[in-house]
Amino acid sequence: MKKKLPMYLTTGILTFLALTWVFPVFVVLINSFKNKLYINAEPFKLPNADSFVGMENYAEAIDHYELLKALVITVFITVVSVAVILICTSMCAWFITRVKNKVTKAIYILCVFSMVVPFQMVMFTLSKIANILHLTTPWGIVIIYLGFGAGLAVFMFCGFVKSIPLEIEEAAMIDGCTPVQTFFKVVLPIMKPTYISVGILETMWIWNDFLLPYLVLDINKYKTLSIAIQYMKGSYGRVDMGAIMAALIIAVIPVIIFYLSCQKYIIKGVAAGAVKG
């Protein structure tokens, strides 16, 4: 009995903390149904007869600020970039771990080095190069993401490849597999947990990234969610708080769905990623 009390106490405290954790998102949610003039004035009040506007803010955000288009662009960039990063960097990592020479060692060191370089260091030149090479589209930015995200991915894949026993691959080769077949039939399935870890980390980064797409993309045509929201605040001379609230919710919902459906993998991925990183 003695031990039970602190347990209840801990659960109580944790419940309270969990509620404060959800509170900010909840406040934004209730404000997304309020008229824009009531939002700054009384953010913590529930909508009432005067201030309730139903889905109007959502309609405004989607119609006027093209939030759905931004959502599609963000999903596109994230999915394609992560897929490309996973395939290309895992192949690269396997190659440079298996083929030991000066060049591959240099590539590995450069990759590790690139992990610590802050984006500000390259932002100006990177955006210029992207522009010169016409990589300012959602397709083009995939190449930039592959390049700038390669460091972490290669590093993590290398860490895993080192732990794969060589015998398995040798056996496959003796059975007549080409290196390409060996990679896709033998190595890739073994690396599945690492694919998930790297995939999760890169997804979190690219989905939420603001500055890189802001500087690289032709933002007249393509805005990601983060850019669209930043633009709502600073643009067109008007700040529509209602539409911003709706936009914040539109940006958060896919994240929550993604999180709840792949929670197990995300938490494992983060834990694994950190231990390696």
Next chain:
Amino acid sequence: MSKNIKKYWPLFVLPTFLAFIIGFILPFLIGIYLSFCEFTTVTDATFVGLTNYVKAFQDTIFQHSFWYTAAFALVSLIIINVVAFLFALALTQKLKGTNIFRTIFFMPNLIGGIVLGYIWQLIFSGILSQYSMAINLDSRLGFIGLVILVCWQQIGYMMIIYIAGLQSIPEDMMEAADIDGASSLQKLFKITIPMMMPSITICTFLSITNGFKLFDQNLALTAGEPGKMSEMMALNIFNTFYGRAGYEGVGQAKAVIFFVIVVGIGLIQLYFTNRKEVEQ
């Protein structure tokens, strides 16, 4: 086997390597070169030596942003890690609903910095307006606001790492300590914390580098107001670059200085992790 694979380098290495050159190596090298130049675009650079660096070091706002950033990184580092560690301890007890708690605490991590900034701006202005204050009137409030925001965002992440660390402590060690009659506090300081040192090192350095590189949240929450007094280094560099004509070179020089600082922290991290690994 190695020889066999070698022929396939265009397929395995080339795509990543080309993208890496475009996305990292070229911008990095040109960036270093441009920090010694005056330029408005990449093509019209003229060499000016160290002038940009002199201007960058003389910029008092830049100096201020360094101290502000360093203080921020330190304070957020301590709070995030202490709280995350406590959460991890609590959630590894046999409690009901640990999964739900873990889910909730981790969630903010997946929300982007810009979105986070605007969410918290609403909350802070709602609270502060009752005291006739606002977040962008006082750089101290901005500081506290940023710390709260970043804690909310990152505690869950560090917590997951700590939970993984705690779960890897062998049960029998704890049992042995119980038999020896060790108190909970003794167990914490004599067994848990020493065993957790790898996780602690990782988390502290993750949070300190995150603190130094913070940009989106800073931009969305305070945008440096009042009068650039809550401007952190990353935002200061961005504003120098894109804020006015003629200062691109100074911005690039600041970026190089920033890079050196962040790499310095990275090297210290490497040193500590290596030393810890040797000890084990």
Next chain:
Amino acid sequence: MKKILGVLLSVLMLLALVGCTSSDGGNDAGNTTEATGTVYYLNFKPEADAQWQELAEIYTEETGVPVKVLTAASGQYETTLKSEMAKSEAPTLFQVNGPVGLASWKDYCYDLTGSKIAGELTSNDYALMDGDKMAGIGYVTETYGIIVNTKLLGEAGYTLEDITDFDSLKAVAEDITARSGELGFSAFTSAGMDGSSDWRFKTHLANLPIYYEYTDEGINDTDAIKGTYLDNYRAIWDLYINNSTTDPSQLSVKTADDAAADFVLGKAVFYQNGTWEYNNIADVGEENISMIPIYIGAEGEENQGLCTGTENYWCVNSKASEEDIQATLDFMYWCVTNETAVKGICGGEGALPSGEAGMGFNIPFKSNPESSNPLVNINADYEAAGKKSVTWNFTTMPSEEWKNGVGSALTVYAADQTDANWDAVVSAFVDGWASEKAATK
């Protein structure tokens, strides 16, 4: 896991399809017009974004020349211009705000001397000269002052004639504040210092102390401002913030929308803004809207008129290809001569073919019709009555940095109105001026 992968793959393919089709569309448009040049207009005025987009479409329909219009976010024009100019497809038509803006961009300004559009100007005063070169052409003249809801002013027991200088303005405003509970409205709308609204004070209001100092000294630009009229600046700022709908400490989050809403919903009598704002406040009713000069208590201000000028000069990018320059010149000429275009630029309600409101501009070209914008006409009345318009000297403000510095200091001062905080405003104004002028040299 396989299921998830399957879903992801199908999403990917779907998106790939979408991506392909949309990019094909883009190519088609590009192919038909390669030979004739294209126009890329980087627009400064967020409030006119929709109208410019529509005019661009109409022009493309009529001539087949593609016109792309990008509008920079409020307060982000220089930043956007800089990053766009560095791109391979740079704007062919952009704008500078006057001599200070011109200094950074003169290498990019095509000489407009003798161009067709220059021939349409009503006066060469509206051309921005860089030596002998006509670097820019002002395309809109605007006026700002204090917009008044005369109906509410009447309810408070006053008429426009009661306000002739700063002291009478102050008396009226303070009387309204004293009785605001019973009247149900305040004197001023919120002086919002959010980025969407702060230019009304850090730029437009700050023009007045600069104007009077320049007039005293007989100059039109300076490297070192003295700040002779900063006490007046403080007085009018105090009046705005302490007699408004809003607690002065909350100004930093108040937006342009909030202030316009105060005015439209009848919560305030006075609203400092300009002719461009008319469409947003038309709901108050034309008969209830007037505009008075911004009095700051300077000597001889009974004869002061509204603030009239331009900070919008069109420049053509001299580094664009010859075809693009020609296409841009043609587009500009069309804008100020074509009937539909002029109507869209100058007209009010329903002036555009789509039924949208026009931009309501007053343009310094021969085609300028009598304005449908009552605020523009009020300015004409002031000029006819012999009042001296206040020129737009804020085009000589050293930089955006300077304006931001003054703006932040004003916000901090509003929340805590101490002398020390006002000294910070003075320092941002005077010292900031000197250092920014030096920095941008």
